[in-house]
Structures are given as structure tokens and as C-alpha cells.
Amino acid sequence: MEEDEKEAVKRANQAFYCAFEKLDIQAMDAIWSREDHIKCIHPGWDARAGWCAIRDSWVLIFNNTQALRFSVSPIDIKLYDRSAILLCLESISTQTSEGWIEGKVVSTNIFEKYNNQWLMVHHHGSPLVAG
Amino acid sequence: MEEDEKEAVKRANQAFYCAFEKLDIQAMDAIWSREDHIKCIHPGWDARAGWCAIRDSWVLIFNNTQALRFSVSPIDIKLYDRSAILLCLESISTQTSEGWIEGKVVSTNIFEKYNNQWLMVHHHGSPLVAG
DSSP: OHHHHHHHHHHHHHHHHHHHHTTOHHHHHHHBOOOTTOEEEOTTSOOEESHHHHHHHHHHHHHTOSOEEEEEEEEEEEEOSSEEEEEEEEEEEEEETTEEEEEEEEEEEEEEEETTEEEEEEEEEEEOOOO | OHHHHHHHHHHHHHHHHHHHHHTOHHHHHHHBOOOTTOEEEOTTSOOEESHHHHHHHHHHHHHTOSOEEEEEEEEEEEEOSSEEEEEEEEEEEEEETTEEEEEEEEEEEEEEEETTEEEEEEEEEEEOOOO
16 A cells, blocks of 8 residues: 555656656646645755746746756655655756756655645755765 | 644754754754654755764764854745644855855755654755855
């Protein structure tokens, strides 16, 4: 049962990175909870709270990105009754006018279960500085 | 009841920043859970998991810091049955040989309740880049 739930959380997390990689705002719409307490911190950015501000940040990122490729390693999942915390290491390739650039981001992703569906309530990505 | 719990979580969070500001490893020892799933991500660093690796990171920071001053604004607390998530904005002044330097960090701090005591299980700090 707990393993089933962990798999469901992993699938929700994969769907998040799939929406991110495809720069697909409609797919991202389906990932997130609409609760007031949702939060999103992109690497180097200030925290955004609530769906309007969070969706706006994704639109901004998607409109300013040519292409992305993700390789995500979920380091760990901690499952509670109604919530789950994932720690992920993201290896990101970003297409720019000068070619592809590589970066690494450590992310804390938190999901909550609503009506048998795991929805994202918190994404905190921080740049991994080499060395 | 929920307000009492939130106050207890806030006090645990304040105790964390108090230990951090005092560069006091014994105080930090009392803040953290010893569960296997505990995680710590310092700004720009890779994730550390488990108490040995996490304590080692604090010792490293404390040994390489002359003095710190914190001003911490808890942006929000989300309380679950046995866990709580805080989002904080840290304004940090660090003493260096060239004087005090200022920085801002956004932190996700997660606590779990054990025997009526709130202990830290997750600290994720990311640098806030100006602009």
C-alpha cells in the first residue's frame, strides 16, 4: 500500500518534469493544487505564493525558453498521510543562441493528496554550484 | 489548538536560527531529528542526507564563519498532523575580513513532531539573486 502510494507520488513528480520539459502550461495547470498555501521558488528567484503568481512564473519561463532537456534523479521520497516530500537532483540542458548549456538544480518537491490525486503544493529549486 | 501547534513550530524554527546565528553546534544538535530521511541543502551546495553528513556540514560552516546576524521573516506555515512546512526569507549579514556582507536566502524548513517536540527534518536554503 505504501509502495503503491510512493509510485503514485513518483508518477506525479514525473508528470511535473514532463510538463516542464515540454514547456506546456496546460500540462502544468494539471499538476498543481489551487490551495492558498502553494509555493514555488525557482533557482535564484524570490518565493511565489498562490496559483496566479506561480502560474505567471511558469508562463514567464516557458516564453523565455527555447528548449529544455531534463534528467531527474529522485534522491528520496518521504510519505506522510496526506503529503509527500521528494528530494530531486535535476540535470538540465537548456538551449540558447550559443548552444546547449548544462546546469544542476537540487529540488524539494511537495505533493498533497486530494480525492486520490497527488497535486504539487511546493517546488523549491536551488542552483548547485560546482566544487 | 492549531494556533498552539503553529506557535510551537515557530519556536522550533526560531531556535534553529538562534543556533545558526550563535554558531553553536550543541544547540544545533538539539534542533534536528535523527531519522534516516533528514535532508539539508545549503545555498549552492549539494543535498546532504542523514545526521552524520548534515552535522558535518554545520561544523564546516561554523568553523569557517567569524560571525553571522540573521533577520528571518517566516512567510508562511503549513501545518499537517505530524509535520509542518515553513517558508522563510533570511536576511543574513556575514562578517568577513573585508567587513560585513549582506545576502538573502529563501528557505524551506520542515519539522516533524516526535513525543510532543518539533524537530527539523529538512532545511533547503537557496540564494536570492537580486533583480
